[in-house]
Amino acid sequence: MNLFLQIFIYVDVFIIGVVFATALRHAYAHFRxxxxxxxxxxxxxxxxxxxxxxxxxxxxxxxxxxxxxxxxEATKLGGELEVTAERINTTVKKLAAxxxxxxxxxxxxxxxxxxxxxxAELEGTKDQTEAYKNQLKAKMExxxxxxxxxxxxxIDNRLSDLVMSFLIEAMQHEIDLGAQxxxxxxxxxxxxxxxxxxxxx
Amino acid sequence: MKLNLGENIISxxxxxxxxxxxxxxxxxxxxxxxxxxxxxxxxKNTPRISETANEFLAANKPKDGYKLxxxxxxxxxxxxxxxxxxxxxITLADIASTGLKLSISxxxxxxxxxxxxxxxxxxxxxxxxxxxxxxxxxYDWSMRxxxxxxxxxxxxxxxNNV
Numbered sequence: 570m571n572l573f574l575q576i577f578i579y580v581d582v583f584i585i586g587v588v589f590a591t592a593l594r595h596a597y598a599h600f601r602x603x604x605x606x607x608x609x610x611x612x613x614x615x616x617x618x619x620x621x622x623x624x625x626x627x628x629x630x631x632x633x634x635x636x637x638x639x640x641x642e643a644t645k646l647g648g649e650l651e652v653t654a655e656r657i658n659t660t661v662k663k664l665a666a667x668x669x670x671x672x673x674x675x676x677x678x679x680x681x682x683x684x685x686x687x688x689a690e691l692e693g694t695k696d697q698t699e700a701y702k703n704q705l706k707a708k709m710e711x712x713x714x715x716x717x718x719x720x721x722x723x724i725d726n727r728l729s730d731l732v733m734s735f736l737i738e739a740m741q742h743e744i745d746l747g748a749q750x751x752x753x754x755x756x757x758x759x760x761x762x763x764x765x766x767x768x769x770x
Numbered sequence: 771m772k773l774n775l776g777e778n779i780i781s782x783x784x785x786x787x788x789x790x791x792x793x794x795x796x797x798x799x800x801x802x803x804x805x806x807x808x809x810x811x812x813x814k815n816t817p818r819i820s821e822t823a824n825e826f827l828a829a830n831k832p833k834d835g836y837k838l839x840x841x842x843x844x845x846x847x848x849x850x851x852x853x854x855x856x857x858x859x860i861t862l863a864d865i866a867s868t869g870l871k872l873s874i875s876x877x878x879x880x881x882x883x884x885x886x887x888x889x890x891x892x893x894x895x896x897x898x899x900x901x902x903x904x905x906x907x908x909y910d911w912s913m914r915x916x917x918x919x920x921x922x923x924x925x926x927x928x929x930n931n932v
Contacts, residue, residue: 733917740897740913746864749898750873753862756899756911757877767904768856768883 773847774829775885778822780875782857782887789848791823796841803838855885861901863913865892 619627746753757764779785794817805812819827832840860874871890878886893901898913 736917737895737897737914746862746866746870749863750870752898753870753900754873754877757874757881760902760909760911761881763909764858764878764882764902764904767907767909768858768878768886770905 773844773851774826775851776822776826776829777872777876777879778825780871780887781889782852783889784822785848785852785855785887787820788823788826789845789852791817791819792827792841792845792848795819795823795827796838796845799836799841800838851885852887855887856883856904857887857889859889859891859903861891861893861896861903861912863892863894863896863898866890 775785775788779788798817802812827836830844858878862870866874871888875886875888878888896912896914897917899911899916901912902909
């Protein structure tokens with residue numbers, strides 16, 4: 570059999586099946602309708618019984634009442650808001666005052682502590698400074714005294730050198746060995762043994 | 771025979787001078803002796819020697835006069851004395867007079883050592899007294915030294931009188 574023909578037959582059979590099923594469904598719906606659909610079809614449509622003037626009056630009246638209620642509630646809410654705001658304000662002020670007072674007390678205590686600590690440290694520093702000052706003073710006095718002694722010794726030495734230079738300069742032009750002869754012989758006599766020892770070594 | 775230097779030979783320089791004069795005299799004597807033996811006329815004049823050398827030669831002259839070997843022996847003894855004698859250097863404040871030199875020299879030869887030779891020097895800065903150097907020993911008996919030793923006393927004295 571031709572393949573095309575076979576396909577054509579299968580499609581026809583399918584279409585015939587679909588048409589039959591649709592017809593069957595419509596027939597069932599016609600003879601046995603759905604309860605809800607039957608109720609909807611049975612309910613009569615309500616039409617407004619009020620006329621236009623009446624509805625306008627009612628609407629205006631409702632709007633006036635609604636406005637009145639709104640104004641009343643708004644006034645009440647405003648008063649309550651004022652009271653609440655005042656209370657909040659008072660509470661905030663009190664809280665702020667408490668916080669500030671507490672913080673101030675804390676700061677005051679902290680400041681006192683710092684002041685006491687600084688005072689103690691300052692006192693210690695003052696004592697140390699005083700001790701160092703005394704030590705420095707003693708050391709300086711010692712150094713000044715040493716320098717003074719050194720200068721005195723220096724002056725003494727220089728003075729003695731000066732005197733010696735003066736004497737040597739003055740006396741070396743007035744030397745008379747003739748006058749010293751007896752002294753020289755006496756010196757030799759005094760050191761006779763030293764001479765002997767040195768010369769006879 | 772013991773060598774008699776004489777009191778005028780005080781220093782090593784005096785002794786060296788004496789040795790040179792005696793050597794000159796010995797050379798002259800040798801020359802004369804050779805000329806005499808050869809019968810030649812003397813061509814060399816008698817050397818001029820100092821009074822000190824004359825005194826020395828006279829003091830040490832053998833009884834039968836000088837022979838050449840006597841002079842050689844004398845020179846050898848003088849050289850030995852020059853090198854062996856103890857020496858001292860005495861520094862005085864001024865140039866010592868001959869009298870002072872003799873006094874010191876005689877005293878030393880009499881009391882310390884008879885053959886000592888003394889070299890006198892002068893240094894005015896010592897002011898007085900003497901500085902004696904014997905070998906490695908230095909004896910400072912000068913006035914300058916005494917002044918320096920009493921320097922502090924001097925300063926006190928000056929300070930108290932100012």
